[in-house]
Amino acid sequence: MQQKHKTLGEFIIENQSEFQYSSGELSKLINALRLAAKVVNHEVNKAGLVDVLGAAGDTNIQGEDQQKLDVLANEKFIQTLSNREIVCGIASEEEDDFISINSNDKNHQNKYVVLIDPLDGSSNIDVNVSVGTIFSIYRRVTPIGTPVTLEDFLQPGRDQVAAGYIVYGTSTMLVYTTGHGVNGFTLNPAIGTFYLSHPNMEFPVDGKIYSVNEGNYIHFHQGVKDYIKYCQQEEGDRPYTSRYIGSLVSDFHRNMIKGGIYMYPKSSVTEQGKLRLLYECNPIAFLAEQANGLAIGGRTRVLDIQPTELHQRIPFFCGSRNMVAKLQEFLEKYH
Numbered sequence: 001m002q003q004k005h006k007t008l009g010e011f012i013i014e015n016q017s018e019f020q021y022s023s024g025e026l027s028k029l030i031n032a033l034r035l036a037a038k039v040v041n042h043e044v045n046k047a048g049l050v051d052v053l054g055a056a057g058d059t060n061i062q063g064e065d066q067q068k069l070d071v072l073a074n075e076k077f078i079q080t081l082s083n084r085e086i087v088c089g090i091a092s093e094e095e096d097d098f099i100s101i102n103s104n105d106k107n108h109q110n111k112y113v114v115l116i117d118p119l120d121g122s123s124n125i126d127v128n129v130s131v132g133t134i135f136s137i138y139r140r141v142t143p144i145g146t147p148v149t150l151e152d153f154l155q156p157g158r159d160q161v162a163a164g165y166i167v168y169g170t171s172t173m174l175v176y177t178t179g180h181g182v183n184g185f186t187l188n189p190a191i192g193t194f195y196l197s198h199p200n201m202e203f204p205v206d207g208k209i210y211s212v213n214e215g216n217y218i219h220f221h222q223g224v225k226d227y228i229k230y231c232q233q234e235e236g237d238r239p240y241t242s243r244y245i246g247s248l249v250s251d252f253h254r255n256m257i258k259g260g261i262y263m264y265p266k267s268s269v270t271e272q273g274k275l276r277l278l279y280e281c282n283p284i285a286f287l288a289e290q291a292n293g294l295a296i297g298g299r300t301r302v303l304d305i306q307p308t309e310l311h312q313r314i315p316f317f318c319g320s321r322n323m324v325a326k327l328q329e330f331l332e333k334y335h
């Protein structure tokens with residue numbers, strides 16, 4: 001008899017009470033993200049047929065050429081989150097500054113701010129390789145009914161109340177945590193419903209996959225170079241396999257299922273690293289730790305880093321516990 005998978009809607013309701021602030025608002029927020037994900041998924045799937053390939057002609061605050069799908073996904077998520085009266089502020093990779101959602105309306109009781117990377121893996125959009133969306137959710141720290149401020153967004157990752165991603169790949173999945181483990185839901189495109197397909201996702205403590213853009217190797221810190229060499233040595237269960245999709249969400253997703261480590265080090269080319277702390281590293285680090293993995297930004301636990309800017313970048317290493325610990329040994333050698 002075909003096992004009946006729980007729908008995302010059923011799962012959210014069943015687990016609502018688990019959430020310390022459970023007032024249904026966070027459930028509404030996850031549901032809104034689910035809705036926007038379906039709209040964006042629809043656009044991604046027919047990307048070659050409609051005019052959403054290629055550059056949009058503008059650059060974002062980080063000087064990156066915005067792809068048409070970056071802009072479209074950004075609009076869809078902001079629209080969906082703003083229209084549902086559930087958030088009081090949004091920050092996005094594609095917006096220079098944070099957006100306040102009528103938060104200075106005294107009647108405005110909304111407590112959550114959302115930080116989002118609307119389209120992750122932009123360099124893969126035009127070549128039909130899997131891409132994603134990443135989200136991070138906090139309770140605001142400033143008083144309700146007053147305008148949200150930068151302070152509401154610059155919270156350390158350990159204070160996230162929820163985080164997750166959507167991967168638009170061979171199937172479309174929504175994977176998230178509210179601090180009670182990580183669960184994955186697969187979209188059945190025929191009926192437009194997400195079903196619980198990957199309950200309690202966990203990183204294997206050891207893995208055999210390393211993911212890094214080796215094209216930057218000569219610019220890496222010696223500790224990182226030594227660890228990559230260690231991965232490639234003929235010894236014990238090594239050499240490991242090199243797999244790099246170039247979409248953080250997709251590389252992370254694979255490594256969480258199979259066991260592996262993702263690395264985007266700082267280098268003489270990207271002095272701070274490339275990935276953004278607030279809407280890439282913090283949410284992925286929260287998921288990693290909830291799935292028994294580790295995430296470090298050089299020598300610091302990512303979730304303990306105190307953010308200082310909306311679009312700040314950090315070096316990022318994340319994955320199976322023993323692999324990240326081994327990398328740390330190599331990094332420590334040069335301190």
Ligand SMILES: O=P(O)(O)OC[C@H]1O[C@](O)(COP(=O)(O)O)[C@@H](O)[C@@H]1O
Pocket residue numbers: 093117119120121122123213246247248249274
């Ligand atoms: O092409 P590079 O330098 O290896 O960078 C790839 C990394 O950059 C990213 O594309 C950055 O994310 P965006 O596409 O959201 O800007 C990651 O998804 C990916 O892991």
Ligand SMILES: [Mg+2]
Pocket residue numbers: 117119120121248280
């Ligand atoms: Mg990204």
Ligand SMILES: [Mg+2]
Pocket residue numbers: 070093117118119120121122
């Ligand atoms: Mg992006």
